[in-house]
Amino acid sequence: KDNYRIAVVHGDGIGPEVAGAALSLLQAGVQAGTLQFEEYPAGATHFLETGDSFPASSFEGCRAADAILHGAAGIPGVVHPDGTEAGLDFTLQLRFKLDLFANVRPIKLYKGVPSPLGRPGAIDYVIVRENSEGLYAARGAGALLREEVAVDTLVQTRKGIERIVRFAFELARTRNGSPKDGRRRVTCCDKANVLRTYAFFRAVFDEVAKDYPDIEAEHVLVDAMTVHLVNKPSHFDVIVTENMFGDIISDLGAATVGGMGMAPSEEVGDGVGFFQASHGSAPDIAGKGLANPYGTILASILMLRRLDQRYRDSRLRLGADRIEAAVRTGLEDASLRTRDIGGHATTDQVVDALMKLL
Amino acid sequence: KDNYRIAVVHGDGIGPEVAGAALSLLQAGVQAGTLQFEEYPAGATHFLETGDSFPASSFEGCRAADAILHGAAGIPGVVHPDGTEAGLDFTLQLRFKLDLFANVRPIKLYKGVPSPLGRPGAIDYVIVRENSEGLYAARGAGALLREEVAVDTLVQTRKGIERIVRFAFELARTRNGSPKDGRRRVTCCDKANVLRTYAFFRAVFDEVAKDYPDIEAEHVLVDAMTVHLVNKPSHFDVIVTENMFGDIISDLGAATVGGMGMAPSEEVGDGVGFFQASHGSAPDIAGKGLANPYGTILASILMLRRLDQRYRDSRLRLGADRIEAAVRTGLEDASLRTRDIGGHATTDQVVDALMKLL
Ligand SMILES: CC(C)[C@H](C(=O)O)[C@@H](O)C(=O)O
Ligand SMILES: CC(C)[C@H](C(=O)O)[C@@H](O)C(=O)O
Numbered sequence: 001k002d003n004y005r006i007a008v009v010h011g012d013g014i015g016p017e018v019a020g021a022a023l024s025l026l027q028a029g030v031q032a033g034t035l036q037f038e039e040y041p042a043g044a045t046h047f048l049e050t051g052d053s054f055p056a057s058s059f060e061g062c063r064a065a066d067a068i069l070h071g072a073a074g075i076p077g078v079v080h081p082d083g084t085e086a087g088l089d090f091t092l093q094l095r096f097k098l099d100l101f102a103n104v105r106p107i108k109l110y111k112g113v114p115s116p117l118g119r120p121g122a123i124d125y126v127i128v129r130e131n132s133e134g135l136y137a138a139r140g141a142g143a144l145l146r147e148e149v150a151v152d153t154l155v156q157t158r159k160g161i162e163r164i165v166r167f168a169f170e171l172a173r174t175r176n177g178s179p180k181d182g183r184r185r186v187t188c189c190d191k192a193n194v195l196r197t198y199a200f201f202r203a204v205f206d207e208v209a210k211d212y213p214d215i216e217a218e219h220v221l222v223d224a225m226t227v228h229l230v231n232k233p234s235h236f237d238v239i240v241t242e243n244m245f246g247d248i249i250s251d252l253g254a255a256t257v258g259g260m261g262m263a264p265s266e267e268v269g270d271g272v273g274f275f276q277a278s279h280g281s282a283p284d285i286a287g288k289g290l291a292n293p294y295g296t297i298l299a300s301i302l303m304l305r306r307l308d309q310r311y312r313d314s315r316l317r318l319g320a321d322r323i324e325a326a327v328r329t330g331l332e333d334a335s336l337r338t339r340d341i342g343g344h345a346t347t348d349q350v351v352d353a354l355m356k357l358l
Numbered sequence: 359k360d361n362y363r364i365a366v367v368h369g370d371g372i373g374p375e376v377a378g379a380a381l382s383l384l385q386a387g388v389q390a391g392t393l394q395f396e397e398y399p400a401g402a403t404h405f406l407e408t409g410d411s412f413p414a415s416s417f418e419g420c421r422a423a424d425a426i427l428h429g430a431a432g433i434p435g436v437v438h439p440d441g442t443e444a445g446l447d448f449t450l451q452l453r454f455k456l457d458l459f460a461n462v463r464p465i466k467l468y469k470g471v472p473s474p475l476g477r478p479g480a481i482d483y484v485i486v487r488e489n490s491e492g493l494y495a496a497r498g499a500g501a502l503l504r505e506e507v508a509v510d511t512l513v514q515t516r517k518g519i520e521r522i523v524r525f526a527f528e529l530a531r532t533r534n535g536s537p538k539d540g541r542r543r544v545t546c547c548d549k550a551n552v553l554r555t556y557a558f559f560r561a562v563f564d565e566v567a568k569d570y571p572d573i574e575a576e577h578v579l580v581d582a583m584t585v586h587l588v589n590k591p592s593h594f595d596v597i598v599t600e601n602m603f604g605d606i607i608s609d610l611g612a613a614t615v616g617g618m619g620m621a622p623s624e625e626v627g628d629g630v631g632f633f634q635a636s637h638g639s640a641p642d643i644a645g646k647g648l649a650n651p652y653g654t655i656l657a658s659i660l661m662l663r664r665l666d667q668r669y670r671d672s673r674l675r676l677g678a679d680r681i682e683a684a685v686r687t688g689l690e691d692a693s694l695r696t697r698d699i700g701g702h703a704t705t706d707q708v709v710d711a712l713m714k715l716l
Contacts, residue, residue: 074551076551082554082557083550083554083557083558083560083561084550084551084552084553084554084557085551085552088551088552092552115476116475116476116477116588116589117474117475117476117588118473118474118475118476119474135493135512135553136552136553138512138553138554139552139553140552140553140554141554142512142553142554142555143554144554144558147516148515148516148517149513149514149515149516150513150514150515150554150555150557150558150559151511151512151513151514151555152511152512152553152554152555153509153510153511153512154493154496154500154509154510154511154512155507155508155509156507156508156509157506157507157508158505158506158507159506191602191605192441192442193432193434193442193443193446194442194443194446194450194494194497194498195442195493195494195496195497195498195500195510196440196441196442196496196498196499196500196501196502196508196510197500197508197509197510199437199440199441199442199508200441200502200508201508202441203441222605222606223605223606223608223609224609224638226584226606226607226609226610226613227609227610227612227613227617227618230474230475230588230610230613230614231474231613231617244549245606247549247580247581248580248581248584248603248606249584250581251581251582251584251585252584252585252588252610254585255584255585255588255589256588259585259589260585280582
């Protein structure tokens, strides 16, 4: 393949700032001509301007691309009649219309980044969040009767569970980084003791696990999981879980490694992939130069690696390695940390310095 | 009222050890004749012996009592045909049959107890978990079609939301302890941006909040909540949330104040209340004398205070104050901490010492 089409959506709040940062690094770090960027509008700001949060033309552009790079979307209070947020249509429609069934969220504590945990130890695991069903199957579609009863539905299918669990085991086989005790391990996070959907999730997990005898398989209830992620994060390697639980525990994981600004997110299916930081649009600090660009830069590294995995292209691999090296060096330098990770640097200062490091 | 009938259910695993500890302290700390204990069987062990996890006679005994004190229930692997745990019938049936709609979980960091957070600050908030509907409405009742699709339902009613939100605001008005900045505050934890049921929860919360202009009302999305509970726990005063979210964030809260062994739980409706530690039955350490009895002892203090609130009886109030003073002194003494909170004491050593302190 000569080059890769990257659909870029800046979105709301700090979205343009962090997306811009990642673009600068991609342009400087990856051999010229490899990536081709196309910008598309979407999000709450666009909704306020046009009444449409995600134009069909933007959707088509995203669908036709090799990867989608996103800043951040959503403005609290900009909502649909049912109370859900308009700016999130972009993310949710991409997920469901493109069947991006795996949401991959690496949780890694980089040297130099402060953790709120007293003794964090080495933290380096990945949360694989089922991204196409679960409680999110009901998004914006639940029933509300006479303003008296509201209902949403949690749906799990065998197909959906099988493919996400398989994805998690394959990842455990191939990924760099391993838990403290050196064992390859996939942890199923559920609530099988109370709910049938989760008991089903666990049962299918157990079946699939049999195909991976080289990898340890274990179960942890979601409530207990929050305790372990705080008390023994080094234990974990790959965690696989239902959509809603994945949303919750991946933010908790992010908190332990420096916060939402340090947490990249990758959403993949069989075609195009969708890459962004896990954080929101942070309207309170938008335009002030305070946004932490590392999350989106880390997401763009995930993007290069995923494209390389599919197309075997050393330009992508080299670009990813170079940008990652710059990020590592940057984070170790106190003067290149933004406010949220204990520093004073502005977004631009970080980006300028990382570009020099490249 | 001359005396109060306390139904005691020991349950499984470490249940008998921690329930026994609480009973010893209640007997020593509360004026003789005030409390009258009656024991009833229930749980996974009882299920294995008799095929019945919660005999009707036990249920009737519990229902007729003034309060129920529980050790812990459940043995992993002892499950119903649908994969959910048999030992949990006790807890779940009490909740739903007795309409114990409010699950109150104080999260408090006691002096001497180590927190996994590097700088925990003062932690002293209460999670009010809606306990009668939400995703738990589907417990054990979801559909499973041809081993291909599993469905559970999240149901929220206006009545259910109103009463739990009102409960939270009333608690914020009256409770001891207040957040760092001294403001009385109720935080609604939901996922209103994506799901209609939670948007409804939030809308009803906003309505009820208008009746409490003296108390600050705020919203935090559940994913962001996990970050805040780690990064700024001192901010919180009272948090109110849906059943499943309450299950998850209350364990996270417990983790920050020393773990599940330090987290009491109170479940109340209009009649009898149900008191236990938030932890499970920990079969791995059962019978070894390693169980942390503080959680159940703290739960018994909640019990005395709730009964006193209803019946205004100084014997209960005095008993609660005395036992709490012993707990505080005990926790400050390194030799009276169990293994899970950084010490070496056995359950019996803690109980003996606290009895002497009384
Ligand atoms: C923005 C929102 C739709 C989204 C989610 O809830 O999945 C976000 O919290 C995330 O984790 O990607
Ligand atoms: C034991 C189980 C039914 C229970 C729950 O899920 O509610 C427990 O985790 C709790 O928090 O009380």
